[in-house]
Amino acid sequence: MGLIHRKEAGDSVARLPSPQSSGDEKASFGDGHGPNILDSPETGLHRGLRSRQITMIAIGGAIGTGLIIGTGSSLAKAGPLSILISYSIVGFIVYMVMCALGEMATYLPIQSGFTGYAARFCDPALGFSLGYTYWFKYIIVTPNQLTAAALVIQYWVPREKVNPGVFIAVFLVAIILFNYLGIRFFGEIEFWLSSVKVLTIVGLLILSLILVLGGGPDHDRKGFRYWKDPGAMKTLYGTGDTGRFLGLWSTFVTATFAYLGTELVGVTVGEAQNPRRVIPRAIKLTFWRIVVFYVLSVLLIGMLVPYDSPRLAFATKKATTGASASPFVVAMIESGISGLPGFLNACILVFVFSAANSDLYIATRTLYGLAKEGNSASIFARTDSRGVPIYSLGLSAAIACIAFLNVADDSRKVFTYFVNLVTIFGLLTWISILVTHIYFVKARQAQGIEKHQLAYTAPFGLPGTYFALGFCIVIAIFKNFDVFIHVPDREGGENFDYINFITGYLGIPLYLGMIFGYKLLKPKSKGWTPMTADLYSGKAAIDREEEEFLANKAAKQGSGRSGGWFYRHFIAWLL
Numbered sequence: 001m002g003l004i005h006r007k008e009a010g011d012s013v014a015r016l017p018s019p020q021s022s023g024d025e026k027a028s029f030g031d032g033h034g035p036n037i038l039d040s041p042e043t044g045l046h047r048g049l050r051s052r053q054i055t056m057i058a059i060g061g062a063i064g065t066g067l068i069i070g071t072g073s074s075l076a077k078a079g080p081l082s083i084l085i086s087y088s089i090v091g092f093i094v095y096m097v098m099c100a101l102g103e104m105a106t107y108l109p110i111q112s113g114f115t116g117y118a119a120r121f122c123d124p125a126l127g128f129s130l131g132y133t134y135w136f137k138y139i140i141v142t143p144n145q146l147t148a149a150a151l152v153i154q155y156w157v158p159r160e161k162v163n164p165g166v167f168i169a170v171f172l173v174a175i176i177l178f179n180y181l182g183i184r185f186f187g188e189i190e191f192w193l194s195s196v197k198v199l200t201i202v203g204l205l206i207l208s209l210i211l212v213l214g215g216g217p218d219h220d221r222k223g224f225r226y227w228k229d230p231g232a233m234k235t236l237y238g239t240g241d242t243g244r245f246l247g248l249w250s251t252f253v254t255a256t257f258a259y260l261g262t263e264l265v266g267v268t269v270g271e272a273q274n275p276r277r278v279i280p281r282a283i284k285l286t287f288w289r290i291v292v293f294y295v296l297s298v299l300l301i302g303m304l305v306p307y308d309s310p311r312l313a314f315a316t317k318k319a320t321t322g323a324s325a326s327p328f329v330v331a332m333i334e335s336g337i338s339g340l341p342g343f344l345n346a347c348i349l350v351f352v353f354s355a356a357n358s359d360l361y362i363a364t365r366t367l368y369g370l371a372k373e374g375n376s377a378s379i380f381a382r383t384d385s386r387g388v389p390i391y392s393l394g395l396s397a398a399i400a401c402i403a404f405l406n407v408a409d410d411s412r413k414v415f416t417y418f419v420n421l422v423t424i425f426g427l428l429t430w431i432s433i434l435v436t437h438i439y440f441v442k443a444r445q446a447q448g449i450e451k452h453q454l455a456y457t458a459p460f461g462l463p464g465t466y467f468a469l470g471f472c473i474v475i476a477i478f479k480n481f482d483v484f485i486h487v488p489d490r491e492g493g494e495n496f497d498y499i500n501f502i503t504g505y506l507g508i509p510l511y512l513g514m515i516f517g518y519k520l521l522k523p524k525s526k527g528w529t530p531m532t533a534d535l536y537s538g539k540a541a542i543d544r545e546e547e548e549f550l551a552n553k554a555a556k557q558g559s560g561r562s563g564g565w566f567y568r569h570f571i572a573w574l575l
Contacts, residue, residue: 056190056191056194056195056198063194063197063198063201063289063293063351063355066254066257066258066259066260067258067293067294067297068326068328068348068351069148069151069152069326069348070254070257070258070419071083071254071258071297071298071301071327072312072326072327072330073254074086074250074251074254074255075301075302075305075307075312075327076307076308076309076312077234077236077247077250077251077307078233078234078236078247078248078250078251078307079230079231079232079233079234079247079302079307080226080227080232080298080299080301080302080303080307081227081232081233081302082232082233082234082244082247082248082251083251083255083298083301083302084295084298084299084302085248086248086251086252086255087251087255087258087294087295087298088295089252089255089471090252090255090256090258090259090475091259091290091291091294091295092290092468093430093468093471093472094259094262094286094290094430095286095287095290096434096458096460096464096465096467096468097262097263097430097433097434097468098262098263098265098283098286099283099458099459099460099464100433100434100436100437100458100464100465100468101114101263101265101433101437102265102279102280102282102283102456102458103437103440103441103454103456103457103458104117104121104436104437104440105117105265105275105279106275106276106279106280106454106455106456107444107454107455107535107539108535108538108539108542109275109276109279109542110538110542111368111369111372112369112370112372112373113365113366113369114130114263114432114433114436115127115130115131115134115366115369115370115373116369116372116373117436117440118130118131118432118433118435118436119373120528120533120534120535120537121436121439121440121443121528121533121534121535122435122436122439122527122528122533123525123526123527123528124518124522124525125514125515125516125518125519125522125525125527126432126435126436126515126527127373127375128370128373128375128514128515128518129432129511129512129514129515129518130428130429130432130433130436131366131369131370131373131375131376132370132375132514133425133428133429133432133507133510133511133514134362134366134425134429135363135366135367135370135396136425136507136510137260137422137425137426137429138359138360138362138363138366138396139363139396139399139400140402140418140421140422140425141260141261141359141418141422142175142356142359142360142363142396142399142400142403143399143400143401143402143403143405143418144403144418144419144422145352145353145355145356145359146168146171146172146352146356146400146403147168147403147405147418148352148355149167149168149171149349149352149353149356150164150167150168150403152326152345152348152349152352153167153349155329155341155342155345156342156345165404168403168404171352171353171356172397172400172401172403174353174357175353175356175357175360175397176360176393176397178357179357179360179361179364179388179393179397180388180390180393181386181388182386182387182388183386183387183388184386186357186361189357190354190357190358193350193353193354193357194354196347196350196354197350197351197354200344200347200350200351201293201297204297204328204344205292205293205296205297205300207332207340208297208300208301208303208304208328208331209300211304211331211332211335212300212303212304216335216336216337217335217336217337218335218336220335222303222304223303224303225303226302226303226304226305226306226307227302227303229306230306230307230308231307233247233248234247234307235247236250236482237482237485246481246482249478249481250481250482252475252479253419253420253423253479253480254419256423256426256427256475256479257419257422257423257426258294259290259294260422260423260426261355261358261359261362262286263429263430263433264358264362265279265282265283265286276455276456277455279456280455280456283456301327301328301331304331304334304335305327305330305331305334309330309334311330311333311334312327312330326344326345326348328344329341329344329345332344360393360396360397360400363392363396364388364389364392364393364396365389365392367380367389367392367395367396368380368381368383368389368392371389371392379391380392380395417499417500417503420480420500420503420504421503421506421507423479423504424476424479424504424505424506424507424508425507427472427475427476427479427507428476428507428508428511430468430472431469431472431473431476434465434468434469434472435469437458437465438462438465438466438469439528439530439533440533440535441461441462441465442530443528443530443531443533443535444535445530446530446531447530447531447533447535449535476508479504480500480501480504480505482497482500483496483497483498483500483501483504484496
């Protein structure tokens with residue numbers, strides 16, 4: 001496909017001189033003002049994530065509530081063609097973000113992740129704001145996944161019978177335990193959970209295609225029937241082309257939410273074995289995941305479920321008792337399949353659990369990275385003997401208890417509010433990564449680092465980064481346009497939807513406030529120029545670590561061929 005640009009000789013990036021460090025290297029920022037990023041036994045993570053684990057996490061890591069549940073609200077609001085367009089456009093933007101992140105992560109796979117890149121390549125204030133924005137995102141998205149679990153379980157057990165807080169508590173305790181047991185255990189659990197997710201999605205795609213072609217119990221070849229009646233695009237807040245455009249634009253929020261978490265690969269670089277080989281491969285798989293899992297899924301769902309289906313939980317203000325949270329379940333019921341919807345909802349619970357598990361992991365590692373950069377209390381950088389930042393885990397898990405809002409409010413309302421909050425934090429994260437990549441490219445050009453010296457380069461270069469940046473900014477500004485529109489039948493009778501306005505835009509002043517607040521509190525802090533950006537500190541130690549890993553791997557391979565014929569020919573190339 002030509003999507004991955006790698007240096008073929010060796011599996012490692014070319015060794016570059018490190019003029020800012022020599023001998024017993026101190027891995028501080030270029031001017032010496034930054035904190036030490038090398039590990040001590042009390043603050044070091046363990047590189048325990050194996051290639052196959054990162055690969056499977058990259059394929060299935062972000063498959064969660066946004067795709068399985070969130071597509072229902074978009075379909076009901078705007079119609080099948082609208083969600084196909086929005087998911088395709090946002091998918092391309094996500095791929096640009098991943099390419100930008102991959103170029104930086106393969107060059108310098110540090111434990112503080114992309115918050116460290118922002119602080120080193122662009123401005124310490126941006127690293128500070130990005131770190132906390134990303135942490136805020138994941139301490140919100142973790143309870144969001146628990147909320148989704150309560151929403152899905154109501155398919156079997158209405159909230160009138162069992163309080164959703166019971167199920168939230170069970171899931172929360174489980175994800176805390178899995179994160180506490182260490183990176184090797186976490187990686188193995190996520191490998192198998194992601195495997196289940198991938199197999200489920202593949203099965204759903206095959207089943208959906210069969211149903212579209214008339215292979216279901218009703219023997220009804222649906223094709224593009226629902227694109228004609230009730231229609232391909234539903235009007236919103238207006239008529240004609242204006243109404244169809246507003247409907248289309250409204251789906252960009254849920255489309256963005258569906259892709260959030262794709263950058264998980266960038267967080268794992270500090271705990272990945274041989275990241276300069278694994279990360280480019282994971283990015284390549286991200287491209288195919290977007291095309292196959294997301295774009296193809298929304299296309300088939302739009303062919304199977306009409307946007308005015310009363311069974312969609314978000315289609316009406318008061319969903320019917322038998323309504324499902326997932327459009328995939330609705331598609332089965334509409335096609336006359338009675339046995340599989342319950343099984344699929346059980347699979348969706350696995351999706352939600354996996355997403356919550358990885359979200360708590362990201363929140364923990366982000367707070368850990370902030371502490372390592374000196375932007376949070378040093379206690380949050382402390383790890384136990386398994387390399388787990390236990391204090392960061394404890395705080396992040398405690399905040400996840402806000403999911404118990406479900407006890408007092410309707411799950412669908414809470415889910416919508418969380419989507420708003422998480423989406424703006426996610427967009428600001430993508431914007432920061434793209435800005436950092438622009439600074440990184442200019443810095444490496446100014447300091448004489450050529451493309452062929454990198455393990456991976458973004459295939460679309462700076463033009464792709466600028467395009468994605470512009471689109472992310474537009475979505476961030478206009479994503480909640482409907483709060484400014486007078487809607488006579490708005491729920492609650494309010495002319496101005498202040499709750500969605502607050503949840504939709506709260507992240508922007510918070511993000512900017514942290515940048516300018518950092519500047520005010522640290523007036524000596526300056527942004528980096530292309531010549532002063534630190535591209536070398538810590539790199540020599542990472543290079544040595546990579547060489548040792550490759551040497552050990554070569555020694556093991558030299559002792560005999562590992563794996564059987566099937567593994568070597570059909571699986572090893574992927575892992």
